Amino acid sequence: MTTRIVDVIVPEVFNPYLIQRTSELSALVQSGIIVPDSQLDVLASTGGTIVNMPYWNDLTGESEVLDDTDPLTVNHITTAKDMARLHTRGKAWGANDLAKALSGDDPMRAIGDLVAAWWNRDRQKMLFSTLNGVFASSSIAGNVHDISGETDGGGIINASSTVDAQGKLGDAADELTAFSMHSAVYNSLRKEQLIDYDVNPITGVKIATYLGKNIVIDDGHPNAGGVYTTYLFGPGAIGFGNGAAPVPTETARDALQGDDVLVNRQHFILHPRGIKWTEENVAKVSPTNLELADAQNWNRVYENKKIRIVQFKHKIS
Numbered sequence: 001m002t003t004r005i006v007d008v009i010v011p012e013v014f015n016p017y018l019i020q021r022t023s024e025l026s027a028l029v030q031s032g033i034i035v036p037d038s039q040l041d042v043l044a045s046t047g048g049t050i051v052n053m054p055y056w057n058d059l060t061g062e063s064e065v066l067d068d069t070d071p072l073t074v075n076h077i078t079t080a081k082d083m084a085r086l087h088t089r090g091k092a093w094g095a096n097d098l099a100k101a102l103s104g105d106d107p108m109r110a111i112g113d114l115v116a117a118w119w120n121r122d123r124q125k126m127l128f129s130t131l132n133g134v135f136a137s138s139s140i141a142g143n144v145h146d147i148s149g150e151t152d153g154g155g156i157i158n159a160s161s162t163v164d165a166q167g168k169l170g171d172a173a174d175e176l177t178a179f180s181m182h183s184a185v186y187n188s189l190r191k192e193q194l195i196d197y198d199v200n201p202i203t204g205v206k207i208a209t210y211l212g213k214n215i216v217i218d219d220g221h222p223n224a225g226g227v228y229t230t231y232l233f234g235p236g237a238i239g240f241g242n243g244a245a246p247v248p249t250e251t252a253r254d255a256l257q258g259d260d261v262l263v264n265r266q267h268f269i270l271h272p273r274g275i276k277w278t279e280e281n282v283a284k285v286s287p288t289n290l291e292l293a294d295a296q297n298w299n300r301v302y303e304n305k306k307i308r309i310v311q312f313k314h315k316i317s
Contacts, residue, residue, distance in 0.1 A: 004095070004102075004260050005095060005098065005102070005111075005251045005260040005262050006251040006252075006253060006260065006263070006293075008102070008107040008108045008111070009108055009111065009249065009251050009262060010108070011250065013108070013275070014108060014111075014249050015249055017069075017108075017109070017112050017250050018112050018115055018116055018119075018249075018264070019242055021112055021113060021116040022116040022120060023255070024116075025113075025116050025120050026120045026123075027115055027216045027218075027245045028123075028124065028127070028216055028238070029056070029240075030181075031178045031214045031216050031233075032177060032214075032233075032235040032236065033178050033180065033216065033233040033235075033237055033238055034127075034238040034239075034240050034270075035236035035238070036234065036240050036241070036242070037236075037239050037240060037241055037242065039241070040084075040239050040240065040241025040244050040269050040271075041171050041241045041243075042241075042245030043241060043269065044085075044086055044241040044242060044244070044267060044268060044269045045242075045243050045244040045267075047128060048086070049085065049086050049278050049285070049286070050083055050084075050085065050086070050277070050279060051082060051083065051084040051085070051086060051271075052081055052082075052083055053081065053083065054080070054207070055083040055281040056077060056078075056083075057078045057080055058077070058303075059077070060075075062088065065185065080301055081276070081301070082273065082274060082275075082276050082302070083276045083277050084239070084269050084271035084276070084277055084300050085269070085271070085277040085279070085286075085287060086243060086267060086268075086269060086286070087126070087266075087268055087269070087270060087284040087286055087287070088245070088261065088265070088266075088267050088285060089122070089265070089266050089268075089286065090245075090264060090265035090266065091118070091122075091263075091264055092261055092262065092263045092264075093113060093115075093261070093262050094155075094259050094261055095259055095261070096259075096261035098111055098114065098260075098262065100143065101290060102113055104141070108116075111262065115262075115264055119264075119266065121268060123220055124220055125220060125289060126270055126285075126289060126292060127238065127270060128218075128220045128221065128222075129274060129289040129290070129292040129293040130270065131272070131309075131311070132222070132276050132292075132293040132294045133292050133293040133294050133295055133297055133298050134163075134272055134295075134298045134309075135311045136293070136295035136298075137275075137298045137299060137300065138179025138295075139293040139298075139299050139300035140275065140298075140300050140304075140307070141167055141170065141310060142304035143169075143304055143307055143310050144168070144310070144311045144313070145161075145164060145168050145310060145311070145312045145313070145315075146311075146313040147161055147164075147312055147313070147314050148227040148313045148315055153316060155315045156314060156315050156316065156317050157185060157188070157189070157213060157228070157230065157291030157312070157314040157315070157316060157317075158192065158194070158317075159194060160313075161314060162210075162211060162312070163211075164231060165310055166232060167310075168220045168304075168310045169304070169305045169310065170305050171305070172305040172306070173309055175234040175235075176213070176232045176233065176234050176308065176310065177213055177214070177233070177234055178213050178216065178232070178233045178235075179210050179214070179216070179218060179230060179231070179232055179234055179236075180213070180215075180216040180217075180218065180221070180230065180231040180233060181211055181213045181215060181216070181217075181218075181221060181228070181230040181231075181235075182217070182218070182219055182221040182223055182228050182229075182230070183219050184223070184228065184316060185216050185221075185230055185316055186215065186217050186227050186313060187269070188316035189210060191317070192317065194210060194211075195208055195210055195215075196208075196210075197209070200240060203207035208215075214251060222282065226315055226316075227313055227314070227315060228313070228314060228315065228316060229311060229313050230312045230313075230314065230316075231309060231310070231311060232309070232310040232312060233309055233311070234309070234314060235308070236273065237268065237272065237273060237307075237308040237309045238270065238271065238272055238273070239270075239271045239273050240268065240269060240270055240271075241268060241269040242265075242266075242267075242268050242286055243268055243269070244267060245265040245266060245267045246265075247265065248264065248265055248266065249262070249263065249264050249265075250263050250307040251263070253289070261286060272301030272307070272309060273302070273307070273308070274300065274301055274306055274307040275298050275299070275300055275301070275302075275307065276298070276299045276300070276301045277297060277298065278296070278297050278298065279297065280294075280296040280297050280300050281294050281296045281297055282297070
């Protein structure tokens with residue numbers, strides 16, 4: 001008897017498995033760059049497309065000399081507001097796409113792994129579009145280290161230039177804990193013997209590190225005319241929250257075509273902390289990747305050193 005999607009996909013079981021498995025398979029999550037946040041889960045499920053995230057401004061000014069006659073001046077603690085966008089995305093797959101998974105011993109798990117891996121790839125594309133838009137905004141210029149125009153052998157990524165990139169955060173540079181880079185950059189650093197390897201004591205998996213920090217490798221990084229873009233991240237630089245699509249998963253059967261269909265919908269927040277979404281240029285219900293890459297839709301609200309992202313533009317040797 002032929003196995004069908006409707007026979008193996010139980011939405012109540014599939015949905016939580018997919019959420020968990022997507023996090024497990026995400027290199028960005030495992031490296032600490034993207035941090036699932038229960039508070040963002042709540043905000044993503046409260047309705048509306050814009051999520052307001054108030055925060056306390058840091059205290060400023062100097063201490064005052066105590067005096068018997070002049071009282072201390074009361075300084076008010078002020079607040080500001082970061083804003084994130086709720087993304088509403090979906091994808092449908094036919095039985096032909098999932099035929100191999102349906103033939104396995106545990107087809108629901110196999111399909112769940114395929115769908116989770118697909119969502120991870122799609123979200124990484126969204127993240128790169130987001131970063132393109134964020135760093136196209138002049139408000140974030142203080143977090144950019146661009147040496148790509150240097151000549152006479154300069155402009156190359158190496159230990160020295162990378163330390164300079166970290167220095168964009170000043171005394172907060174130590175909060176940068178991971179790199180995200182193109183495979184060509186990774187291979188160039190390997191040739192220079194700058195890549196080390198640690199072994200996860202629990203899983204036994206070998207982890208590549210550069211200057212003591214974890215590396216995420218993805219060829220979706222910008223690469224134009226020999227200029228590469230590498231990102232330095234601090235933990236939780238990107239916040240993630242799962243929302244509540246009204247019908248996250250459903251199956252259908254087209255009897256006339258003989259096709260089974262699996263539909264998956266996701267509502268979520270994927271937000272660079274401290275960069276406010278302004279909703280200046282969005283045509284439909286949810287922004288496209290092109291709109292995420294539009295500088296008009298982003299504006300910095302944290303001070304530069306509190307934004308745990310540095311864009312490093314360079315060449316390779």
